[in-house]
Amino acid sequence: MPHRFSRLLPHRDDYADLPRSWRRDILAGVTVGVVALPLALAFGISSGVGAAAGLITAVVAGLVAAVFGGSHVQVSGPTGAMAVVLAPIVAQHGLGSIALVTVAAGLLVLAAGVTGLGRAVTFIPWPVIEGFTLGIATIIFLQQVPAAFAQQPPAGERTLPAAITVVAQADWTAAAKTLGVVTVVALLMVTLPRLHRAIPESLTAVIVATVLVSVLHIPVAAIGELPSHLPAPVLPHADLGAMRTLLGAALAIAALAAIESLLSARVAATMSPTGPYAPDRELVGQGLASVASGVFGGMPATGAIARTAVNVRSGARTRVAAIVHSLVLLAVVYLATGPVSTIPLAALAGVLMVTSFRMISAATVRKILRSTRSDALTFVLTAVVTVCFDLIEAVEIGIVVAAFFALRSIARRSSVVREELPGPALPGDDEIALLRLDGAMFFGAAERISQAIVDGEHPHTSVVIIRMSQLGMLDATGAHTLAEIATELEARGVTVIIKGVRPEHAELLANVGVFESLRHENHLLDSLDDAIDHARTHVAHRPH
Known part of the structure; x- marks a missing residue:
């Protein structure tokens, strides 16, 4: 039993490759920090918790998950899927509920890791995972429509009808300016990598858009004031009545955090020469990361597939890369919140719109749709339920449908x-x-x-x-x-x-x-x- 628990804790072997790879790890960490900055701000705003909470999450949760997690190259922080789940919770229960929900979800993920549930994610069928990803990408895009059209999202409406309402009621004189900013950011993000792979396209696009807006005095909404230091840690007030109503939300967040983090770690293991990951330890790390994030005023964190992929492609071999990524963002909090606060919201909307398209692989979608009718149906159904209803419901329904088809297939063979x-x-x-x-x-x-x-x-x-x-x-x-x-x-x-x-x-x-x-x-x-x-x-x- 002690050996089983010791496997879930940090170990000297985590840094065995450091003497050979420290230069590449530091460079990869700086690169990921630059990529993560606009995403952390954008996902914080998109979730309704605020840009500051997104930045705090990337710093605190990113650091804790890097040290305690089960993958050597995983980068953690706020993600699009989590923003999608949090937005209705903020709308329904208010900002005050987020700290409590974040800590509770973190404790649930931690418990899942300690009890050995890490391997359960391997039972989620591929069409369900891809359908879920397509649905999340669609929601992230739709969530940016209000900012792109210079409007506040309609209160209490689901993402799809809210986006339709915003477009139908658009004030085109105001929308032309914000849509112009979105277009500039999108064009730069698409063209810059073709000029040179090393250019951090999202950050460069945001800087260019911010400078243009400032120089041309274009009246568009900006992020606004950000904290110039990390807030003091505060334990959330655990009101039993509030906890009962928020338990369902905490379970949904914990399930999403576990699934997304393990999927991201699995993808990283196939991309990186650092070898396999420890699924149970990954859950322990992500659970502790969300608890720490909640205590510092952040939001729930998960492994981030896009940032992890940038980390691996930049040559990361040890956890030092993800630790450096958090330190880069910490430096931004203490040294650069002034310039960051002037970034237009429309620029971040443009970053997320392009990011949502990059989440979808057309080749993967074609492969699934051409595979079997049952897999294609599972994929489409999961994506549709994700967009129209709820993320966790989508995974549950997708798994049930996939299990039904699998049982039917076995029954036919018997x-x-x-x-x-x-x-x-x-x-x-x-x-x-x-x-x-x-x-x-x-x-x-x-x-x-x-x-x-x-x-x-x-x-x-x-x-x-x-x-x-x-x-x-x-x-x-x-x-x-x-x-x-x-x-x-x-x-x-x-x-x-x-x-x-x-x-x-x-x-x-x-x-x-x-x-x-x-x-x-x-x-x-x-x-x-x-x-x-x-x-x-x-x-x-x-x-x-």
């Missing part, structure tokens, strides 16, 4: 086949039903067994041999169904013989009472020849 008895036919053989169970045995197979025993060609069956040697999958429901069928047949006077039980199924069959339902212990046999010979003795002794 079959109950009535076979002819091998060798020359003997009198009375037409009363023996030899059934072979293939594939998987669960609730869907019960009816097929009944149909195979009594069909038009075999009206009088007195002995049933059930061959189980070809059965791959057996669950408790399938075993219970088998016990019920055996009990029912025996009650009707039909002898049941079971042949070829696989060792891995024996204990389950015994526990649910399949063997007890047989008339005699001799009716459990390993050889087909023995089973047929025994069945023929029963037929021979029957009165005709």
